Amino acid sequence: xxxxxxxxxxxxxxxxxxxxxxxxxxxxxxxxxxxxxxxxxxxxxxxxxxxxxxxxxxxxxxxxxxxxxxxxxxxxxxxxxxxxxxxxxxxxxxxxxxxxxxxxxxxxxxxxxxxxxxxxxxxxxxxxxxxxxxxxxxxxxxxxxxxxxxxxxxxxxxxxxxxxxxxxxxxxxxxxxxxxxxxxxxxxxxxxxxxxxxxxxxxxxxxxxxxxxxxxxxxxxxxxxxxxxxxxxxxxxxxxxxxxxxxxxxxxxxxxxxxxxxxxxxxxxxxxxxxxxxxxxxxxxxxxxxxxxxxxxxxxxxxxxxxxxxxxxxxxxxxxxxxxxxxxxxxxxxxxxxxxxxxxxxxxxxxxxxxxxxxxxxxxxxxxxxxxxxxxxxxxxxxxxxxxxxxxxxxxxxxxxxxxxxxxxxxxxxxxxxxxxxxxxx
Amino acid sequence: xxxxxxxxxxxxxxxxxxxxxxxxxxxxxxxxxxxxxxxxxxxxxxxxxxxxxxxxxxxxxxxxxxxxxxxxxxxxxxxxxxxxxxxxxxxxxxxxxxxxxxxxxxxxxxxxxxxxxxxxxxxxxxxxxxxxxxxxxxxxxxxxxxxxxxxxxxxxxxxxxxxxxxxxxxxxxxxxxxxxxxxxxxxxxxxxxxxxxxxxxxxxxxxxxxxxxxxxxxxxxxxxxxxxxxxxxxxxxxxxxxxxxxxxxxxxxxxxxxxxxxxxxxxxxxxxxxxxxxxxxxxxxxxxxxxxxxxxxxxxxxxxxxxxxxxxxxxxxxxxxxxxxxxxxxxxxxxxxxxxxxxxxxxxxxxxxxxxxxxxxxxxxxxxxxxxxxxxxxxxxxxxxxxxxxxxxxxxxxxxxxxxxxxxxxxxxxxxxxxxxxxxxx
Numbered sequence: 001x002x003x004x005x006x007x008x009x010x011x012x013x014x015x016x017x018x019x020x021x022x023x024x025x026x027x028x029x030x031x032x033x034x035x036x037x038x039x040x041x042x043x044x045x046x047x048x049x050x051x052x053x054x055x056x057x058x059x060x061x062x063x064x065x066x067x068x069x070x071x072x073x074x075x076x077x078x079x080x081x082x083x084x085x086x087x088x089x090x091x092x093x094x095x096x097x098x099x100x101x102x103x104x105x106x107x108x109x110x111x112x113x114x115x116x117x118x119x120x121x122x123x124x125x126x127x128x129x130x131x132x133x134x135x136x137x138x139x140x141x142x143x144x145x146x147x148x149x150x151x152x153x154x155x156x157x158x159x160x161x162x163x164x165x166x167x168x169x170x171x172x173x174x175x176x177x178x179x180x181x182x183x184x185x186x187x188x189x190x191x192x193x194x195x196x197x198x199x200x201x202x203x204x205x206x207x208x209x210x211x212x213x214x215x216x217x218x219x220x221x222x223x224x225x226x227x228x229x230x231x232x233x234x235x236x237x238x239x240x241x242x243x244x245x246x247x248x249x250x251x252x253x254x255x256x257x258x259x260x261x262x263x264x265x266x267x268x269x270x271x272x273x274x275x276x277x278x279x280x281x282x283x284x285x286x287x288x289x290x291x292x293x294x295x296x297x298x299x300x301x302x303x304x305x306x307x308x309x310x311x312x313x314x315x316x317x318x319x320x321x322x323x324x325x326x327x328x329x330x331x332x333x334x335x336x337x338x339x340x341x342x343x344x345x346x347x348x349x350x351x352x353x354x355x356x357x358x359x360x361x362x363x364x365x366x367x368x369x370x371x372x373x374x375x376x377x378x379x380x381x382x383x384x385x386x387x388x389x390x391x392x393x394x395x396x397x398x399x400x401x402x403x404x405x406x407x408x409x410x411x412x413x414x415x416x417x418x419x420x421x422x423x424x425x426x
Numbered sequence: 427x428x429x430x431x432x433x434x435x436x437x438x439x440x441x442x443x444x445x446x447x448x449x450x451x452x453x454x455x456x457x458x459x460x461x462x463x464x465x466x467x468x469x470x471x472x473x474x475x476x477x478x479x480x481x482x483x484x485x486x487x488x489x490x491x492x493x494x495x496x497x498x499x500x501x502x503x504x505x506x507x508x509x510x511x512x513x514x515x516x517x518x519x520x521x522x523x524x525x526x527x528x529x530x531x532x533x534x535x536x537x538x539x540x541x542x543x544x545x546x547x548x549x550x551x552x553x554x555x556x557x558x559x560x561x562x563x564x565x566x567x568x569x570x571x572x573x574x575x576x577x578x579x580x581x582x583x584x585x586x587x588x589x590x591x592x593x594x595x596x597x598x599x600x601x602x603x604x605x606x607x608x609x610x611x612x613x614x615x616x617x618x619x620x621x622x623x624x625x626x627x628x629x630x631x632x633x634x635x636x637x638x639x640x641x642x643x644x645x646x647x648x649x650x651x652x653x654x655x656x657x658x659x660x661x662x663x664x665x666x667x668x669x670x671x672x673x674x675x676x677x678x679x680x681x682x683x684x685x686x687x688x689x690x691x692x693x694x695x696x697x698x699x700x701x702x703x704x705x706x707x708x709x710x711x712x713x714x715x716x717x718x719x720x721x722x723x724x725x726x727x728x729x730x731x732x733x734x735x736x737x738x739x740x741x742x743x744x745x746x747x748x749x750x751x752x753x754x755x756x757x758x759x760x761x762x763x764x765x766x767x768x769x770x771x772x773x774x775x776x777x778x779x780x781x782x783x784x785x786x787x788x789x790x791x792x793x794x795x796x797x798x799x800x801x802x803x804x805x806x807x808x809x810x811x812x813x814x815x816x817x818x819x820x821x822x823x824x825x826x827x828x829x830x831x832x833x834x835x836x837x838x839x840x841x842x843x844x845x846x847x848x849x850x851x852x
Binding site for chain 1: 577599606
């Protein structure tokens with residue numbers, strides 16, 4: 001990092017010793033996973049910089065925002081409508097949960113056998129290791145899975161949590177429930193920030209967030225080319241950063257990268273050989289800094305062309321209409337856009353099945369790798385539906401269940417290599 | 427069993443070989459767990475008989491019902507309103523899921539690390555081992571937990587499943603959603619059975635099911651006495667049988683048992699010594715034939731005085747009002763009664779916390795044992811809330827996480843004995 005932020009971290013309550021341990025691990029991992037890649041676009045420099053300042057500059061910005069009376073609202077889920085937070089002058093940030101940390105503390109309040117993402121966020125909070133978490137004035141929880149739903153009750157002992165009830169199905173009555181949850185969230189955010197959400201501020205916010213989504217969709221479109229102009233790992237990183245970076249800056253930087261990638265595409269320059277197997281990853285979110293499976297895949301000779309993940313397409317596909325005249329209609333539009341997300345929390349979740357088959361065609365994928373965090377019932381059980389539909393459509397699939405540890409990396413690499421070989425022979 | 431039912435089992439599609447294996451295990455287990463108890467009330471004879479004919483006489487009754495044009499509807503959850511099934515002339519049965527069976531088949535469609543109850547019901551269905559399951563014309567699923575919610579999608583490949591969306595919270599809008607789900611269920615059941623639910627039939631059905639609940643509540647009341655006149659294991663068995671036995675017969679037999687227990691109470695006769703530690707068990711359902719933890723507790727010198735379980739109080743506490751004039755009001759009353767259940771699927775679930783503290787007082791309990799099936803996030807995470815409230819109220823608590831295997835029985839027994847010793851010294 002460019003400067004010493006220790007005083008800032010201390011002032012917001014970060015446990016410096018535990019945080020130092022994290023900082024000792026992250027940069028070498030990043031160097032190994034990211035900086036070792038050849039043939040990277042120059043535009044990745046900005047995102048490398050963001051990561052190098054991930055607990056520095058961005059936290060300083062949040063603190064300045066708070067000092068000026070602004071609020072910071074944290075979330076763990078793509079169902080939290082950031083348009084509303086932004087329209088009330090708040091900053092919405094995705095929270096740390098992609099690394100094994102504070103497990104001993106977390107296991108005092110959580111069962112041992114629980115999703116590593118949940119254990120991670122509890123560990124971060126109980127261990128006071130995450131400056132984003134410590135900057136949060138409020139966290140927004142949701143009912144997308146049992147583990148998170150119940151863990152938010154415990155988290156509420158440490159930071160105020162507002163719960164949004166994501167419905168379990170997608171019928172008209174579920175849409176009504178969700179619309180009402182989005183409306184209640186708007187009222188809550190207004191109360192909490194002390195700022196009124198107006199027609200103008202919400203319309204502008206919708207445009208800003210759509211701008212971010214359009215840039216991410218532009219990046220996705222470029223990956224459809226053969227050879228794909230950028231690695232999947234770099235794209236995952238961008239999708240992870242999208243969740244907490246400043247919105248207009250991120251959008252501008254990503255569009256600049258896309259300009260560069262367009263030139264690459266015209267020149268036929270790619271990240272990998274044109275013949276490299278093209279893989280789509282699908283499953284549970286890969287929260288920063290969880291790059292484990294993509295790193296294994298792309299160091300095994302394949303290239304990832306799309307992420308059907310919450311840290312991926314689920315986060316940015318589908319825009320909110322920009323033509324609504326009043327807040328009521330905008331809330332309705334926002335609710336509709338979010339309920340379109342193909343999360344495995346829904347039963348049934350046919351949209352995801354159709355989406356995967358279509359993605360495989362659109363991105364000319366040779367295979368799909370289903371990655372699930374351990375103990376994640378929604379995705380692990382739904383993997384059976386995915387398996388069936390992909391078999392019907394003759395799309396090869398590999399199922400991986402893992403956590404944030406590195407113990408199974410060798411075994412996973414062997415399985416990925418065998419899968420790629422099988423695809424190659426097909 | 428009194429007669430040979432093999433032809434009947436074969437005719438409904440039961441895999442006789444797999445079923446034989448189950449029948450070779452159950453009677454000796456039952457003998458060991460139940461018949462070894464001393465000082466049992468005579469009225470238990472009926473329930474012993476029911477178990478001895480569990481796959482015989484009762485299945486024959488279901489088949490006769492079906493032959494006469496009736497429908498059998500299966501369920502795995504205390505949220506399924508049996509009043510409605512009964513009012514349409516259907517029979518509602520709780521399904522087999524309390525024993526490790528068909529795991530290899532189940533693991534072909536489910537993850538390895540999933541709640542044993544879910545793995546069990548999938549194993550029973552895929553292995554065709556359960557004559558109740560094979561007698562079912564329809565299964566009613568619900569969204570109380572991720573594992574079941576998603577497993578029902580797979581189960582629907584093998585038997586028609588109707589899903590009811592249990593809300594995740596208990597606010598007014600959740601009540602509305604649930605009311606609408608109960609109403610939709612009524613329509614579904616009418617369509618499925620071809621029988622109209624009338625004001626008269628629903629009112630009678632409410633009275634019948636309330637009758638069953640009153641008998642179970644009467645049994646519960648009797649257990650408040652010191653010494654308690656009956657073992658917890660026997661009561662659990664009765665609560666398990668309540669879910670699939672003929673309603674008026676069960677009610678009559680249980681009331682006869684309660685008459686006998688009242689005499690016992692007057693005579694000061696108990697199942698255990700008056701000084702035996704009194705335990706309440708709470709947590710996940712103990713589906714038939716899962717008697718593992720109660721057997722350990724009661725062979726360690728304690729007596730279980732209440733089950734704050736789905737196979738326990740959650741199933742029968744709170745009656746449906748009997749005064750409503752029309753079906754619309756009855757549906758509303760039914761919905762309200764069911765939404766009062768303190769299931770860990772709700773966030774928050776404060777009702778369960780208050781309930782546990784009150785139960786400990788009412789039943790003069792010396793301690794509470796929290797029993798959870800492995801991988802059950804709702805109950806395993808909520809155990810933290812339970813722990814806090816019991817600590818505040820100075821009520822000793824032991825947490826056990828287990829499955830249907832016997833490998834950990836020794837270790838659990840050691841922990842239970844240490845807990846009872848600690849209580850004793852208190």
